[in-house]
Amino acid sequence: MGVIIVLMYAVPYTLLRDIDAWYGSFLFWTASTLVVLGIxxxxxxxxxx
Amino acid sequence: MDPLWIWxxxxxxxxxxxxxxxxxxxxxxxxxxxxxxxxxxxGGFVSAMSYSATTYSAFMMIGLAGLTYAGGVGAxxxxxxxxxxxxxxxxxxxxxxxxxxxxxxxxxxxxxxHRYSSRAAGATTAIAxxxxxxxxxxxxxxxxxxxxxxxxxxxxxxxxGTTLAAGLALAFALIAGLRSVAWTDSLQSIIMVVSASLxxxxxxxxxxxxxxxxxxxxxxxxxxxxxxxGYFTFSTFLALTLPWVFFMISNPQVSQRLYTxxxxxxxxxxxxxxxxxxxxxxxxxxxxxxxxxxxxDELSSPDQATPAxxxxxxxxxxxxxxxxxxxxxAAVSTIDSIMLTLSSMVTRDVYRPAHRxxxxxxxxxxxxxxxxxxxxLAYWFAHLQLDLIAVLSVSASAGLLVMVPPTIGxxxxxxxxxxxxIVSVTVAGTLVLVLEYTGYLLLGQGSGVWGLIVSTALFxxxxxxxxxxxxxxxxxxxxSRSRREPVPLPR
Numbered sequence: 001m002g003v004i005i006v007l008m009y010a011v012p013y014t015l016l017r018d019i020d021a022w023y024g025s026f027l028f029w030t031a032s033t034l035v036v037l038g039i040x041x042x043x044x045x046x047x048x049x
Numbered sequence: 050m051d052p053l054w055i056w057x058x059x060x061x062x063x064x065x066x067x068x069x070x071x072x073x074x075x076x077x078x079x080x081x082x083x084x085x086x087x088x089x090x091x092g093g094f095v096s097a098m099s100y101s102a103t104t105y106s107a108f109m110m111i112g113l114a115g116l117t118y119a120g121g122v123g124a125x126x127x128x129x130x131x132x133x134x135x136x137x138x139x140x141x142x143x144x145x146x147x148x149x150x151x152x153x154x155x156x157x158x159x160x161x162x163h164r165y166s167s168r169a170a171g172a173t174t175a176i177a178x179x180x181x182x183x184x185x186x187x188x189x190x191x192x193x194x195x196x197x198x199x200x201x202x203x204x205x206x207x208x209x210g211t212t213l214a215a216g217l218a219l220a221f222a223l224i225a226g227l228r229s230v231a232w233t234d235s236l237q238s239i240i241m242v243v244s245a246s247l248x249x250x251x252x253x254x255x256x257x258x259x260x261x262x263x264x265x266x267x268x269x270x271x272x273x274x275x276x277x278x279g280y281f282t283f284s285t286f287l288a289l290t291l292p293w294v295f296f297m298i299s300n301p302q303v304s305q306r307l308y309t310x311x312x313x314x315x316x317x318x319x320x321x322x323x324x325x326x327x328x329x330x331x332x333x334x335x336x337x338x339x340x341x342x343x344x345x346d347e348l349s350s351p352d353q354a355t356p357a358x359x360x361x362x363x364x365x366x367x368x369x370x371x372x373x374x375x376x377x378x379a380a381v382s383t384i385d386s387i388m389l390t391l392s393s394m395v396t397r398d399v400y401r402p403a404h405r406x407x408x409x410x411x412x413x414x415x416x417x418x419x420x421x422x423x424x425x426l427a428y429w430f431a432h433l434q435l436d437l438i439a440v441l442s443v444s445a446s447a448g449l450l451v452m453v454p455p456t457i458g459x460x461x462x463x464x465x466x467x468x469x470x471i472v473s474v475t476v477a478g479t480l481v482l483v484l485e486y487t488g489y490l491l492l493g494q495g496s497g498v499w500g501l502i503v504s505t506a507l508f509x510x511x512x513x514x515x516x517x518x519x520x521x522x523x524x525x526x527x528x529s530r531s532r533r534e535p536v537p538l539p540r
Contacts (some may be wrong), residue, residue, distance in 0.1 A: 001136050002223040008130055009290075012123075012275050013283050020273045027123050028160040030332075037324045043139055044320055047313040047420065049533070 001036055007030050050360045050369065052204040055197065058370040062378060063217065069236050070229035071392030080409045081212075084226035084416065085155050085393040091180050092310040093318025095231050099382075100306050100319055102234035102241075106383035109334050110245070110376045111192045114358075115351035117338020121272040125335045130441070131293035132327045138320055141298055142307055146316055149308035150535035151528045154389070157301045157456070158398045162203050164459045164525045166518040167467030168402035174452055174470065175184050175398035177478045179391050179449035183423065186387040187430030188445070189380040190214050194431065196376055200355025200369070211431045214377065218384035219424045222392070223417060227309065230385045237378035242326060244371040245333045252340045252363045265343050272342055288495025292446035297499075298456050301451040302383075302390035357424030384427065392419040444485045451477040451504040458508060460529050463522035469512030476506035485496035 012025040019025070082088060091099075109128075117124040130292075145160075154160040158178065162171020190211045197210035234502050256262050263273075272278030274285065298304050310316040340363075341354035348357055355376070359369040396416040401407055407415075451474050458465035477500045481490075484496035491499055528535070 001133075005130065005133055005136075007471075008126065008133065009283075009287070012126055013286075017274055019274070020270065021267045022273065024274055024521055026125060026273055029126045029486055030123075033328065036133045037328065040139060041321055043323065044317045046270045047143060047317050 001039055004032050004036055050202070050366065052201045054366060054370055055201055055205060057119045058374045059213065059377070061216075062374045066217070066233045066236060066310070066378065067224075067234045070224040072459060073228040073232040074225040081155050081393070081412055081416070082153065083396070084413055085389060086149075086305070087231060089150065089309060090311045091231060091315065092311060093315035094322065095235050096306065096310050096315060096319035097322025097326070098235035098238040099231035099386075100303070100323050101330070102238045102379060102382040103306065103386040103459065104302070104323070104332045104383075105303060105327065106189050106192070109266075109330055110337075111336040111352055111355050112188075113331070114338040114341065114355040115353070115531045117335050118341045118345075118348065119351040120280030120344070121274070121277040121306070122335075122339075123275040123277060123286060124338060126275065127281075127286060127289050127293070127330070128331045130290045131296060132324070132331060134294040134296055135320070135324060135327070137295070137297045138307075141304075141456075141460070142316055142320065143313060144363065144529040145304060145307035146310065146313065147531060147535050148525060149531045151538055152525075153537060154308060155305075156394045156397050157304045157452075158394055161452075161455055161459060161470060162398060162402075165465065165470050166468040166521050167470070170455075170467040170470040171398040172402060173474050174455070175394035177452065177474050178394055178449065178477070179423075179484070181298075181445045182302065182387050182391055183426050184430050185445035186384045186423070186427040187433075189383045189387075190427055190431035193377050193380045195350075195352050196356055196373060196380075199353050200360045200373055202360075204243050206434045207445070208432070209375075211428060214384065215424050215428045215431075217381045218388060219421060220471040221381065222385040222389050222420050227389060230389060233352070233378070234382040234386075235380055237375060238326065240371065241375035242329055242369060244375055246329065246370055247368060247501065248364055249333050249336050252358070252369070253336070255345060255363050256340065259287075262340075262343075266339055269342060272339070280446070283491075284495070285494050288447075288497055291495075291501065292450050292497040295450055295453050296446060299453050301394065301447065301449075301452075302386045303315050304456075305390050305393070340437035350365060368538060384424075388420050388423045388427075391423050392416045395419045444496065445499055447485070448478055449496065450497050450501045451481065452507040453501060454505045462512075463519050463526060464512055464517050465513045465522070466512040466517045468507045468515040469510075470475060472511045473504045474510035476507055477501075 011028055014045045016028060113124055113128055158171045158174040161174050162168055193214035194207035194210035197205040198207045221229050253259055253262050266272050275281045310319055337358055338354055341358050345357050348516055396412045400415055455470040480503055481496045481500040
C-alpha cells in the first residue's frame with residue numbers, strides 16, 4: 001500500500017503530466033484509491049473482539 | 050434563489066435535527082465517558098455516519114469544489130490521498146480502542162499525558178489542539194456563511210449564516226454530548242449523500258453526458274493534469290496532502306472517535322462505512338468543481354463554485370435546497386464534534402490535573418460551560434474571513450501534525466519521554482504558527498512539512514537526552530497489543 005501511495009504522488013507529476021484527459025491523472029488517482037481501500041477492507045476482516 | 054425557500058428549508062432541518070438530538074438522550078448515564086464518548090457503546094452504523102460527517106464537512110463540499118475550480122484535477126489527488134490515509138486505522142484503530150477501554154481515556158491528550166507519565170505533556174497537547182482546532186472550526190462556520198449568502202444572492206448575510214451554524218452546533222453539543230452529535234450527524238450524512246449524488250447525475254446529464262463532460266474539460270488546457278494550470282505545483286500538492294494523510298491521528302476530534310465503538314466489529318463497520326462515504330463525497334465535490342469550470346468563467350471567489358452551481362438552472366430548486374441544508378448540516382456536524390472534543394480536553398487535561406478532587410459532575414458542568422466559549426472564539430475567527438476555505442483548513446491541520454510523532458511514539462517507542470513531547474509540540478507548533486502568520490515558504494515547502502520534520506527531530510533527540518518511564522511505557526504498549534478482551538485498570 002505504501003508503494004501505491006508513493007506512486008500517487010509521483011506518477012501524475014511525471015508520466016501523466018501532459019495527459020489532459022479523463023484517462024490521465026483522474027483515472028489513475030481514482031483506481032489507485034480503490035485498490036488501497038480494497039486492501040484496507042480485506043485486512044480489517046482480521047480484527048477480532 | 051428566493052431567501053424564503055432557503056429559510057423554509059433551514060426551519061425544517063432545525064426542527065428534525067433537534068428532535069433527533071433530544072431523542073438521543075435516552076439511556077445515558079451522565080458521566081464524562083457517557084457525555085463525550087457515548088459511553089463507549091456506539092454502534093458501527095452511527096459511528097460510520099458520524100465519523101464521515103465529522104471529517105467531511107463544509108470544507109469538502111464548498112472548499113474542495115472551490116479548490117477544483119481553482120486548480121483542476123489536482124484537488125482530486127489531494128483529497129483521495131487523504132482518504133488513503135485511512136490505512137493508518139489498521140495500525141492505530143485497534144490500539145487506540147484497546148488502551149481506551151483499559152485505561153478509561155476520554156481524550157487523546159489524556160492518553161499521551163498518562164502514557165508519558167506527565168500531566169504537563171497532556172496539558173501541552175490539549176492546549177496545542179485548541180490553538181489549531183478553533184480556526185478549523187471557524188473555517189466550517191465561514192463555509193455556511195459563504196453558502197447561504199452565495200445561494201441567496203446576498204439576501205442572507207454571511208453573519209446570519211455563521212450565527213445560525215454556531216447556534217446549532219452549540220445546541221447539538223449541549224443536548225446530549227456525543228450521542229446527540231452522532232445522531233444528527235447520521236441524519237445529515239444520509240440526506241447528503243443521496244441528494245448530492247442526484248445533483249451530480251443531473252448536472253452531468255444536462256451537460257451532455259459523461260463523454261461530453263470530459264471532452265469539454267479536456268478542451269480546457271491543464272484542468273485534467275498536474276501541475277496543469279499552475280496552481281498545483283508539487284510543493285503545493287505536498288504541503289496540502291501531508292497534513293491530511295495523518296488526519297486520523299493528528300486531529301483529536303477524529304482520533305477520539307477511535308475510543309467510542311462498542312466492539313472491534315463496530316469499529317470495522319465504522320471503517321467500511323467511512324471509506325464508502327469518503328469516496329463518494331470526494332467524487333461528488335470534485336465533479337461539482339469541474340462542472341463549475343465549464344459553466345462559470347469568472348467567479349468572484351473559487352469558494353463560490355458550489356453555491357453558484359446549486360443556484361444555477363442546472364439544479365432544480367427543491368433539490369438545491371436539500372443539498373444546501375445538507376452542506377450546512379455537514380459544517381455544523383464538524384463544528385459540534387470539535388467543540389465537544391476541545392471541551393473534553395480543557396476539562397480533562399487542563400482543569401482536572403490542577404484540581405485533583407474534582408468530581409465527574411463538576412467536570413461535566415465545566416465541560417458544558419466551556420462549549421459556548423469555544424463557539425464564541427470560532428465565531429470571531431470566522432468573521433476575519435482570512436483565506437480560501439481549503440487553504441485555511443490545511444493550515445490548521447498542519448499545526449496538528451506536530452502531535453503525530455508523540456502519538457506514534459506512544460505505541461511504538463518506549464524510549465519516548467514527556468520532555469520530548471512538550472518540547473516537540475511547543476517548538477514545532479510555534480514554528481508552524483510563525484510560518485503561517487508570515488506566509489513564509491521555507492525552502493519552498495509548506496508549514497506542515499516543516500512542522501512534522503522539526504517535531505520528529507525534537508521528539509527523538511530530547512527523548513534520548515532525558516530519562517524515560519519505561520515501566521509505564523511497557524504496560525501501555527502491552528495493553529495496546531493485547532489480543533484479549535480489554536480489562537479496565539485503575540490509574
